[in-house]
Amino acid sequence: MRARGLDVTLFASGDSQFAGPLRSVVPVALNEDPALDGNIFDALHIGALFEHADTFDLIHNNFDWKPMTYALGRSSPPFVTTIHGFSQPQILAAYYACAQRSFFCSISDADRDPGLSYLATTYNGIDATSFTFREKAGDYLLFLGRFHPEKGTHLAIEIARKAGVRIKLAGIQHDETYFRELIAPQIDGDAVQLLGEVRGAARDELLGNALALVHMTTRPERFGLTLIEAMACGTPILGAQMGSIPEIVRDGITGILCRSVAEAVEAVPRLAALDRAACRAHVAAHFSIERMVDRYLDAYRIALQKRLPDPPTPAHLGARAHDWWDRPMAYTDIPPRPRTLRFDS
């Protein structure tokens, strides 16, 4: 943004890496000092921004729902929120209540809530030059991410076993019961290898030397940063035809998308034939930092022109009786449904 001539002030913790003006309430990120009360310092952080809100032309909020409640009905400048996912159903109540005040950007078309209108889809971007391109396909499949049922770790293992290809699992145990019951019993150090969390140069090598990254999600992915990181290394995706994945992966070109484990098993032999240079070129063309900035600049222009979002349409209002609580899904953390909550307009 600053390279494009924008005058950007960042409100973030004091240890943030930023060459421009930084405004902080806490010296370190809240998770660096567990004794700092997040509720209090979140609020003071947001309050510190709104104290100076009228000195900015536009506020871009990447801090989830809470700052929007401060912007409600006030004289602050156009307000744009990037929704980086809905962590639980009740958060939708905050987005609905603030839809009159904040413009919204989604991080994929798939991650849009039908009860909201959006200004733009602003895909994340990466600097492809910080990933090493490797021309030669490796001989193992890779699962990289949280070990959680929604990430389909168990499906990745099943596909690798049935296809007769080794799989390496790198990531953290997000759901301990799931890991203990469905993942741990399958680890044998050969066909199924557990690497734990892998970072830096080792991660780059692991990504680039894989035959493919397996991403058979069971819940729609919101964006999927590892997908573009893998492709930047030249590694194609064996992914679910679900959520954001079809927006990020060109089926048959930078990966193969499947509707079932059986389809994925059949696809494995075709992975080595995919053009690894095309994977990297796809990231450079569509998921670079420059493209991300382009998308945001377009969104900012519209927000500056309109000032306030259009009121929700009857279709949006009608879609606000969402079905989160009604979805049967194993191993999930959807909280109990409030007895009294209504999503009226």
Add this chain to the structure above:
Amino acid sequence: MRARGLDVTLFASGDSQFAGPLRSVVPVALNEDPALDGNIFDALHIGALFEHADTFDLIHNNFDWKPMTYALGRSSPPFVTTIHGFSQPQILAAYYACAQRSFFCSISDADRDPGLSYLATTYNGIDATSFTFREKAGDYLLFLGRFHPEKGTHLAIEIARKAGVRIKLAGIQHDETYFRELIAPQIDGDAVQLLGEVRGAARDELLGNALALVHMTTRPERFGLTLIEAMACGTPILGAQMGSIPEIVRDGITGILCRSVAEAVEAVPRLAALDRAACRAHVAAHFSIERMVDRYLDAYRIALQKRLPDPPTPAHLGARAHDWWDRPMAYTDIPPRPRTLRFDS
């Protein structure tokens, strides 16, 4: 307030009892529906007020620190916060940060933080006619409140035992370890009687028939509603010379204040001679709802005239390195001290 001609709009949950205009975000109090996420609906509730802030002449906040962070530096009307106690040290950071924006009322002189300046002390008030005056002193001491070391339940028992007078304990177990270790072993159903939580008419009778209410706190009391309720019934206070108690109890007239258990034991024989009518008259004169409203109307007038609080004095700024975390105190819930937190101005 409405009886005095003020036009009051109440922002509270939909089940609130209020004859005037009520604005609600949630249909029931948040603790009535445990599945409602308090963080989200607190924020939406506060946001709903600030959406209409400029339609009010003054905002009176009884919802602790969070609404102040919304008022920071904005064009909303004069903002008055009654501080009903500081639940933990980090909350002071919010009060310090918002001292430029919000006027403060304390519920006693004793409960003032030396780092803040205050508009007024606005003692709580009750309707004395809803408590039955009983002229005759009873033959038991009463402990009424949470069983917690800061309320001195163990000291009340010790005083009663040493004075040779029965004591009745009414309230809830707030600190289970404390109750199990120091209170439960002393309950014998005769000299020390456990009643549990007592409400309504039974509570009125229990209060009014006591020789005295024992209130030997170990941490300074902020106000002490049960003190004025007991006195409204004619029952004097045997209390600690600490915190707000000397402001509420006239020593030697509506109770006896002590600096130690030994002093309190010596005072017990003098309790029956106190004038119970004077206790009730004291409440009617100083702790009625009318007096409370008078105090708030005076505070509102000053706030409306000044619009914004004066900046903190060097003395206030210097006092902001408070000592909460450094106090040695048994059975308390002071959270760990953040490594990185500073109370700089």
